Amino acid sequence: MRKKCSKPDCPAPKGLCIEQLSNDFPKCQNWLGTLGDQSVEKQKRVNIKSQTLPWTGEPFQPSDIEIVSQRSVPLIIGMVGSAEAGKTSYLGMLYTLLFNGFIFEDWSFAGSCTLSGWETLAQYLKIKPDGNVEFAPTTPANPDYYSLYHLALKRGDLFRDVLFADSSGEVFNLWAEDVKDQNAENARWIYEKSNAFIFMVDSMALIERSGAAKNEIMQMAEQVAANLKGRPVVVVWAKADVIDKIRENIKIALSEDLSQVFGDSQIFEVSNFSKTDPDILCHKNNLAVTEYLLTQLNEPKVIKLVPQISSVDLFLNYRGVYGNE
Numbered sequence: 001m002r003k004k005c006s007k008p009d010c011p012a013p014k015g016l017c018i019e020q021l022s023n024d025f026p027k028c029q030n031w032l033g034t035l036g037d038q039s040v041e042k043q044k045r046v047n048i049k050s051q052t053l054p055w056t057g058e059p060f061q062p063s064d065i066e067i068v069s070q071r072s073v074p075l076i077i078g079m080v081g082s083a084e085a086g087k088t089s090y091l092g093m094l095y096t097l098l099f100n101g102f103i104f105e106d107w108s109f110a111g112s113c114t115l116s117g118w119e120t121l122a123q124y125l126k127i128k129p130d131g132n133v134e135f136a137p138t139t140p141a142n143p144d145y146y147s148l149y150h151l152a153l154k155r156g157d158l159f160r161d162v163l164f165a166d167s168s169g170e171v172f173n174l175w176a177e178d179v180k181d182q183n184a185e186n187a188r189w190i191y192e193k194s195n196a197f198i199f200m201v202d203s204m205a206l207i208e209r210s211g212a213a214k215n216e217i218m219q220m221a222e223q224v225a226a227n228l229k230g231r232p233v234v235v236v237w238a239k240a241d242v243i244d245k246i247r248e249n250i251k252i253a254l255s256e257d258l259s260q261v262f263g264d265s266q267i268f269e270v271s272n273f274s275k276t277d278p279d280i281l282c283h284k285n286n287l288a289v290t291e292y293l294l295t296q297l298n299e300p301k302v303i304k305l306v307p308q309i310s311s312v313d314l315f316l317n318y319r320g321v322y323g324n325e
């Protein structure tokens with residue numbers, strides 16, 4: 001007899017269990033452990049099969065990207081920011097919102113190959129019985145630590161596979177000081193491979209270390225801007241529940257410096273703490289950050305076809321009555 005889930009219409013993707021939110025389906029109470037004679041050989045075969053599944057539900061490593069790249073070229077969104085800036089919590093909140101029925105305006109959730117990873121992040125944000133939130137541990141700072149979280153999204157007939165590349169802020173600080181630092185390999189990879197960036201500004205650090213935190217943020221911003229090649233960046237003021245406690249002059253100066261470096265990039269304030277229900281910083285802006293980048297990345301690109309000729313010859317320099325416009 002075949003093993004199967006007893007839960008009718010279980011919406012879990014193939015190979016995953018909705019109750020366990022992982023590929024640990026044999027632990028689910030709805031799992032029918034009816035292997036007939038339960039022979040060791042058969043059990044072994046089942047195990048071998050599950051080991052040969054190409055994905056486990058855990059965050060992807062760079063070598064796993066090919067699993068989703070067969071359908072379309074996946075979009076990589078790089079999470080950039082200093083240590084403790086709020087990168088991992090942002091991802092935990094994004095999944096928490098989607099899981100709880102909040103939606104993007106234009107995109108709908110169409111699956112994920114890293115559900116276990118997302119769920120682990122979201123668990124940290126759950127309010128504990130004592131009313132506190134634990135938050136995810138600091139992301140490991142090994143230069144070879146990668147964690148890519150996958151979302152498949154759909155807009156009309158268009159499918160997009162999106163990978164959010166999280167890494168340690170400590171590593172990004174090393175990279176910001178020296179892009180060739182040998183301990184910043186994953187930050188380098190994220191910068192090189194990402195199609196767009198979420199640049200996190202830590203409001204709490206600006207309250208606690210004002211000028212020093214501002215310098216650190218600007219050093220990283222300048223390094224990100226150095227070789228963007230048109231890739232979109234969204235500036236996100238994280239922990240915006242405390243943003244009003246930042247010294248006004250620091251906040252204004254940093255906003256001006258960031259807009260000089262990133263031009264007209266969109267700016268959002270987000271928080272993982274909701275003061276009202278619904279709360280703009282938490283329920284709306286966290287989704288809006290990703291949606292903004294998705295819109296940017298899926299807009300048809302305008303290509304300038306007019307060659308830039310510069311010559312002393314007036315005839316060659318002539319661009320018509322309206323110039324290049």
Ligand SMILES: Nc1nc2c(ncn2[C@@H]2O[C@H](COP(=O)(O)OP(=O)(O)OP(=O)(O)O)[C@@H](O)[C@H]2O)c(=O)[nH]1
Nearest residue numbers: 084085086087088089135138139168169239271272
């Ligand atoms: N006030 C406030 N604090 C927050 C919020 N989100 C996160 N924090 C705090 O910020 C800390 C760091 O958040 P993380 O998301 O782990 O930061 P990170 O950028 O992933 O840090 P690294 O992994 O070290 O790079 C958390 O442990 C919380 O204490 C928020 O919305 N408001």
Ligand SMILES: [Mg+2]
Nearest residue numbers: 087088138139
């Ligand atoms: Mg982290």
